[in-house]
Amino acid sequence: MKIIIAGAGEVGFHLAKLLSYESQDITLIDPVKENLYYADTHLDIRTLRGDSTSIKILNDAHVGEADLVIAVTSSETTNITICVLSKQLGAKRTIARIANTEFIENQESIGFSKFGIDELISPEMLASREIELLLSQSAFNDSYEFEDGALTMIGVTLPRTASFVGKSVKEASLILPEIHFMPIAIQRFGTQYTLIPRDDTQYKEGDQVYFMTSQDGVDELYKLTGKTKRNIKNVMILGGSNIGRQTAIILSEMGINVKLLEVNASKAFDLADALPEVLVINGDGRNVDLLQEENIHEMDAFIAVTGNSETNIISCLMAKSKSVNKTVALVENMDYFQISHNIGVDTLINKKLLAANNIFRFIRKGEVVAMTKLNSMNAELLEFVVKPHSEACNKLIKDIDLSRSAIIGGVVRNGEGYTVVDELTIRDGDRVVVCCLPKAIAKVEKLFL
Amino acid sequence: MTRLNYKIIVFIMGLLLLFNGGFMSTSAVVSAIYGEPEGWYILLAAAIAVLIGGIAMYFTRDHVKVLQKKEGYLIVTFGWLIMAFAGTMPYMFTGAITSYTDAFFETMSGFTTTGASIMTDIEAMPKGILFWRSLTHWIGGMGIIVLAVAILPLLGIGGMQLFAAEAPGPSGDKLHPRITDTAKRLWIIYVGFTGIEAVLLKLAGMGWFDAINHALSTLSTGGFSTKNASIAYWNDTPLIQWIIIVFMFIAGANFVLSYFAIKGQFKKIARDTEFKWYASFAIGFSALGAILIYLYANVSTSSIGHPMVWGELESALRHSSFQVLAVMTTTGFVSADYTMWSPFLTIMFFGLFFVGGSAGSTAGGIKVVRHIILIRNGIMEFKRTLHPNAILPVRFNNRAVAPQIVFNVLGFFILYMLSFIVGAVGLAALGLDFETAIGGSLTSLGNVGPAFGKLSPVDNFAWLPTLGKWWCAFLMLIGRLELFTVLILFTPFFWRNR
Numbered sequence: 036m037k038i039i040i041a042g043a044g045e046v047g048f049h050l051a052k053l054l055s056y057e058s059q060d061i062t063l064i065d066p067v068k069e070n071l072y073y074a075d076t077h078l079d080i081r082t083l084r085g086d087s088t089s090i091k092i093l094n095d096a097h098v099g100e101a102d103l104v105i106a107v108t109s110s111e112t113t114n115i116t117i118c119v120l121s122k123q124l125g126a127k128r129t130i131a132r133i134a135n136t137e138f139i140e141n142q143e144s145i146g147f148s149k150f151g152i153d154e155l156i157s158p159e160m161l162a163s164r165e166i167e168l169l170l171s172q173s174a175f176n177d178s179y180e181f182e183d184g185a186l187t188m189i190g191v192t193l194p195r196t197a198s199f200v201g202k203s204v205k206e207a208s209l210i211l212p213e214i215h216f217m218p219i220a221i222q223r224f225g226t227q228y229t230l231i232p233r234d235d236t237q238y239k240e241g242d243q244v245y246f247m248t249s250q251d252g253v254d255e256l257y258k259l260t261g262k263t264k265r266n267i268k269n270v271m272i273l274g275g276s277n278i279g280r281q282t283a284i285i286l287s288e289m290g291i292n293v294k295l296l297e298v299n300a301s302k303a304f305d306l307a308d309a310l311p312e313v314l315v316i317n318g319d320g321r322n323v324d325l326l327q328e329e330n331i332h333e334m335d336a337f338i339a340v341t342g343n344s345e346t347n348i349i350s351c352l353m354a355k356s357k358s359v360n361k362t363v364a365l366v367e368n369m370d371y372f373q374i375s376h377n378i379g380v381d382t383l384i385n386k387k388l389l390a391a392n393n394i395f396r397f398i399r400k401g402e403v404v405a406m407t408k409l410n411s412m413n414a415e416l417l418e419f420v421v422k423p424h425s426e427a428c429n430k431l432i433k434d435i436d437l438s439r440s441a442i443i444g445g446v447v448r449n450g451e452g453y454t455v456v457d458e459l460t461i462r463d464g465d466r467v468v469v470c471c472l473p474k475a476i477a478k479v480e481k482l483f484l
Numbered sequence: 485m486t487r488l489n490y491k492i493i494v495f496i497m498g499l500l501l502l503f504n505g506g507f508m509s510t511s512a513v514v515s516a517i518y519g520e521p522e523g524w525y526i527l528l529a530a531a532i533a534v535l536i537g538g539i540a541m542y543f544t545r546d547h548v549k550v551l552q553k554k555e556g557y558l559i560v561t562f563g564w565l566i567m568a569f570a571g572t573m574p575y576m577f578t579g580a581i582t583s584y585t586d587a588f589f590e591t592m593s594g595f596t597t598t599g600a601s602i603m604t605d606i607e608a609m610p611k612g613i614l615f616w617r618s619l620t621h622w623i624g625g626m627g628i629i630v631l632a633v634a635i636l637p638l639l640g641i642g643g644m645q646l647f648a649a650e651a652p653g654p655s656g657d658k659l660h661p662r663i664t665d666t667a668k669r670l671w672i673i674y675v676g677f678t679g680i681e682a683v684l685l686k687l688a689g690m691g692w693f694d695a696i697n698h699a700l701s702t703l704s705t706g707g708f709s710t711k712n713a714s715i716a717y718w719n720d721t722p723l724i725q726w727i728i729i730v731f732m733f734i735a736g737a738n739f740v741l742s743y744f745a746i747k748g749q750f751k752k753i754a755r756d757t758e759f760k761w762y763a764s765f766a767i768g769f770s771a772l773g774a775i776l777i778y779l780y781a782n783v784s785t786s787s788i789g790h791p792m793v794w795g796e797l798e799s800a801l802r803h804s805s806f807q808v809l810a811v812m813t814t815t816g817f818v819s820a821d822y823t824m825w826s827p828f829l830t831i832m833f834f835g836l837f838f839v840g841g842s843a844g845s846t847a848g849g850i851k852v853v854r855h856i857i858l859i860r861n862g863i864m865e866f867k868r869t870l871h872p873n874a875i876l877p878v879r880f881n882n883r884a885v886a887p888q889i890v891f892n893v894l895g896f897f898i899l900y901m902l903s904f905i906v907g908a909v910g911l912a913a914l915g916l917d918f919e920t921a922i923g924g925s926l927t928s929l930g931n932v933g934p935a936f937g938k939l940s941p942v943d944n945f946a947w948l949p950t951l952g953k954w955w956c957a958f959l960m961l962i963g964r965l966e967l968f969t970v971l972i973l974f975t976p977f978f979w980r981n982r
Contacts, residue, residue: 300875307875308884318873325873 036060038398039101039126041087041117042108043070045367046132046158049391050105054398055079056473062096065108087117090124099125105394107132107156115152122151130154130394136281154397158386161393162340163281165384166363170267170286170336176382177245181418181468185452186445187253188219188416188468193242205234216252217454219444219470220245220414229414229472231442247444247468249452267291267335267361273320273350274341275299275306278365278386282338287312294329296320298341320350326357336361344368351380416444416470419483423463427482432459441471441479489555491547494540496559497566501537504570505530507619511574514693515612522578522610529573536570554978560631561970564961567627568592571620580613585950592957593945594620596964597628597846599707599816599933600956602946606712611693614710618700622678625704625846628964629670629739632844670739673746674846678703681731688723702731705847707816707933714818714941715806716788722802725819729805736813736841737762757881758853762842765852766809769836773804773829781825788820788942811836814848816933818941834936837926848931848963850900857885857893899967904929907959914952924952928959 036059040047043065051063051074061080064087065071071082085092087108098104104121106114111133118129131152138145139157147155168178177190193200199207204218218232224241238244248256270286272279275297283306287293293313297303300317307315318325320341331337337354339347344366351362366372366383421428427435432443445454447466453459461467471479508530515523551559571591575581581590586602593600594617603609609617678699685695694710701708711717718724734742741759744752753759778800792799803820810817811833822833840849860878867876877884907925916924916938923935924945934941945953962970972978 303875304877304884304887307877311879311882314871315875316871316873317875328873329871 036102036398037097037100038062038103038105039064039093039096039098039121041065041104041106041114042132043067043074043082044107044109045369045387046107046390046394047105048074049369049388050107050394051078051080053391053395056476062101064092064096088113088120090120093117093121093124101126102128103398104129105132106130107390107394111135115150118152119150128153130156130397132156132158132390134159134277136160136277154394156390156393156397158390159277160281161389162278162365162384162386163285165389166278166282166338166340167285167289169363169382169384170270170291170361176243179416181445182447182450182452182466185447185450186247186249186454186468188245188247188444189253189256190243190245191256193238193240193244195240197238197240199238200240201238203235203237204232207238215454216246216248216256217442217444218244219247219416219442231414231439231470231472233439245470247454247470249445249454252454269334270294270336270338271296271326271329271331271334271354271359273337273339273347274365275302275315276340276342278340279338280306280310282340283310283313294334296325296329321346321353323353326350326353331359332357334359336363338363340365344371348378348380348383352378355379414470414472415476416468417476417479418466418468419480421461421463421465421467421483425483427461427467428463430461432461435461435482437469437471437479437482438475440475441469444468444470488558489548489550489552491544492549492551493555493558493562495544495547497562498537498540498544500563500566501533501540501570503623504567505533505535505537507623508533508574508616511612511616511619514615515610518611520610520612522580522612525577526574526612526616529577532573533570557969557972557978560965561961561973564595564627564965567595567623568957568961571595571616574613574616578610578613580609583950585953586946589945589953589957590617591620592960593933594706594708595624595627596931596960597621597624597704597706597814597848598928598931598960598964599701600927600935600939600945600960601708602944602948602953604944604946606710614697615693617708618697618706618710621704621706621708622700624706624964625735626671626674628704628846629674630667631965669743673739673742674703677731677734677742681727684727685724688727689721690718690724698728699731702728702815702817703735703846705732705735705813705815705841705845705931707810709817713788716819719789719819720791720793722794722798725802725806728817729802729809732806732809732813732815732817733766735815736766736809736845736847738842738844739846740844741842755881757856758842761856762852765839766805766812769812769832770801770805770808773808773832774801776829777804777825781829788818790820807833808836811932812839812847812849813841813845814930814932816927818934821941823936823940830936834923834926837930837932840930850897850930853880854893854896856880857890858897861890861894896967899971900929903959903962903967903971907955910955911952914949914955916948916952924948924956925959928956929963931960931963 038054038059039062040051041064043063047063051061054061055078062083063071063074063080064083064085066084066086068084071084074080075082083092083096087093087106098121104118104126106117108114114131114133118131122129129152133155134157136157136159139155139160142155175189175191179188199210221230221232221236222228222243223239230236246256269292271294272283273296275295279295283293283295287310294316295306295313296316296318297306298319303315303317316329320339331354337351337359339350341347347364347366348371351364354362362380363382363384364380366385369385369388372383372385445452445468446459467483469479508526512523512527512530515526568588568591571594572584572587575587575590576584581587589602681702682695682699685698686692690698697710709715715725715728737759741753741756778797790799806819807822823830838850839855840851841847843851843853857878857880864876864878868874878890879885904925907929908921911921911924912918920937920939923937924939927933927935927939939945945956948956
């Protein structure tokens with residue numbers, strides 16, 4: 036597949052990285068030499084320096100033969116222009132990154148595909164959806180639903196009270212045989228190393244563990260992990276940017292009391308104008324007195340989404356110290372992800388990573404139905420529709436050789452989710468969710484496709 | 485901006501005199517129809533107005549068409565004054581009113597749509613003069629519409645930017661991008677409603693002359709009647725009074741909403757916060773008044789007859805709604821003496837004097853929109869003490885109102901109250917009793933018409949001392965022009981360059 040990525044910012048670079056692992060034919064275009072230099076030296080891709088809205092540059096990138104053009108520069112209008120031009124020049128599919136959520140809400144009525152834009156991606160919107168999902172399962176710090184919730188992936192940090200701390204995976208599943216859950220990835224406390232658990236792997240206190248579970252398993256996992264389900268009633272959001280605003284809208288529609296802190300006075304007034312249900316407060320979120328005045332200790336969740344990653348992390352730590360149960364910080368710098376759990380912030384989100392994953396999912400449409408990257412871990416979750424002539428088809432799951440770099444998390448058959456499926460035979464049309472380390476993606480794909 | 489553009493001010497004054505003269509000549513025509521000799525004098529007055537206006541315009545025809553805010557204030561204030569001075573001519577020339585003070589009071593009361601009168605025997609007046617009297621209301625009403633849609637929002641006075649605005653801002657609610665077009669559309673509605681009311685009143689039993697005069701003075705929320713007893717003259721014809729009640733309600737509502745109604749956009753009306761409050765006030769107080777009148781009031785003590793043609797309940801409801809709307813919309817028609825019903829009702833009507841109609845109508849007073857903002861801001865103050873850093877804007881029509889506008893409204897309210905008190909003090913200094921002084925100040929400032937005490941609905945202003953009449957005329961002018969417009973001319977910094 037021939038892919039052109041316009042814009043070598045974090046989204047563009049991350050995408051190029053993800054795609055280059057799969058040995059796709061990638062051209063990365065950016066006007067800034069320095070942006071390209073790093074990608075050129077680290078990734079197996081072609082780079083092209085220049086303005087992506089230039090027709091000459093697009094032709095140089097052979098846009099006419101491109102299967103996909105992804106416009107992810109920081110400017111929304113540039114992205115739209117790139118997509119329109121590319122489509123006219125012969126590109127098969129186009130994706131534009133946008134910031135204005137109105138475009139996504141009115142996608143149908145405007146008919147962007149008529150102009151030549153097949154998909155719109157808004158990192159801000161993805162981020163606010165992610166926050167919403169995280170809050171609805173407040174005890175867990177990551178979650179992702181497959182097939183409308185037939186299978187759910189959740190991430191949790193094991194507290195001392197979890198009943199299976201110290202037990203092996205096999206022992207843990209024997210304690211409660213009626214509960215179907217499947218550990219798919221573990222990160223030990225204080226390390227940055229992801230391991231794919233097997234029967235003999237031991238759960239330890241402080242582990243970040245990802246589970247696959249079927250529909251009703253989510254509630255049961257609460258008991259097992261020693262966490263209590265808390266209804267979120269009061270939320271404080273720091274930063275009235277696009278994400279803060281979107282999140283405030285979504286949360287207040289769910290009937291949650293939202294306090295939104297914004298440091299810029301006129302921006303705060305506009306927010307108060309647009310969001311009558313939200314209490315908008317004009318002030319600096321790093322000001323402890325202000326936070327206390329606004330009863331931060333009564334908050335069920337604290338979401339820091341200002342433009343400054345450090346502010347977000349620090350204020351989340353402050354919220355934690357005021358015994359706020361759930362903290363979410365928006366972080367631009369990917370390196371911080373590695374240490375997020377060690378420093379105590381429940382969840383870090385990165386809108387660029389979200390966008391890249393979302394675009395990646397779109398690219399793999401038809402083959403890989405859904406995919407997500409595990410937060411803070413170097414592992415991916417892929418959902419396949421099993422092809423009839425694939426290697427794994429009609430085999431018992433326990434007979435499939437996956438080595439230690441991948442694990443089958445669950446199977447969805449006729450809309451019903453199954454976990455712990457050693458004795459199941461994979462059939463044509465099954466949807467299989469696999470967790471694997473990046474190096475094994477190609478191998479896993481071959482098995483099912 | 486270095487010097488005031490006097491030429492354009494004079495030019496516009498000339499233009500206003502031309503208008504004035506034109507309307508005067510229609511009164512002359514009315515006089516002619518009834519074969520009154522006074523018609524010639526009215527025509528003379530018209531000719532003088534046109535002549536002076538024409539000369540003024542001729543000598544300033546090379547004016548620069550640039551208007552700054554300062555010129556705006558001067559034009560508005562002096563425009564009204566010039567109109568009032570010129571408008572005295574028909575009264576003086578025909579000898580209908582002999583004292584110049586009285587003539588000026590009557591014209592100012594007309595152009596400011598107040599409706600307070602010094603005439604003791606209205607019915608004895610020539611028809612041409614009565615028609616001119618009603619016309620001054622109607623012209624004043626037209627002026628107020630222009631003022632409301634074009635001038636006050638520009639000058640940014642007391643939150644007049646709001647109206648039924650979709651988006652609060654200096655633009656107000658523009659029906660059409662160009663302000664002159666907006667004004668024209670509203671004028672057409674204004675003229676149309678006047679015509680409709682005149683026809684309906686005729687059908688309900690009035691003569692054409694009375695019907696047209698009352699239509700002119702209803703739509704402008706004026707209050708001049710052609711009868712000594714005002715609308716109480718038709719107390720035996722409930723239909724006439726109900727028609728006037730409906731049209732008073734329309735005249736006190738935002739004309740922009742009438743425009744929406746005609747275009748069939750009823751949703752916009754239902755969504756309009758000010759209209760909802762205005763309608764609730766009108767209906768609520770009418771109902772309360774009706775119950776109290778029905779149960780407690782002894783109508784026989786009033787000097788006005790209360791024939792109960794359609795039964796006692798209807799009579800109570802009708803007089804209550806009539807007076808509530810007459811006071812709220814600052815029309816000032818009289819169907820009954822509200823000071824004679826009960827102490828509670830007197831106080832209720834005293835309160836209603838402060839309400840006023842909607843912004844964008846011809847009504848005077850503080851106006852409902854300002855009350856809404858004041859009340860909501862008051863509620864927000866409580867919240868603000870709990871959350872000192874929170875942004876808690878006052879919301880109006882689902883939009884946040886800029887703090888600047890809230891301050892504006894607060895300022896207006898305070899200035900209104902001060903003017904009311906100073907006005908009352910002035911009248912009391914001239915020897916008026918407490919109740920009368922307060923009522924006279926309030927009714928002049930709010931452009932209502934009748935007041936309390938010795939200026940009750942059955943009295944008139946003829947007995948006021950000369951100075952008192954000028955004082956009341958001044959209060960009418962500042963009240964009509966939303967205080968700031970006139971009072972700013974008394975500030976030293978207005979006249980200083982830069």
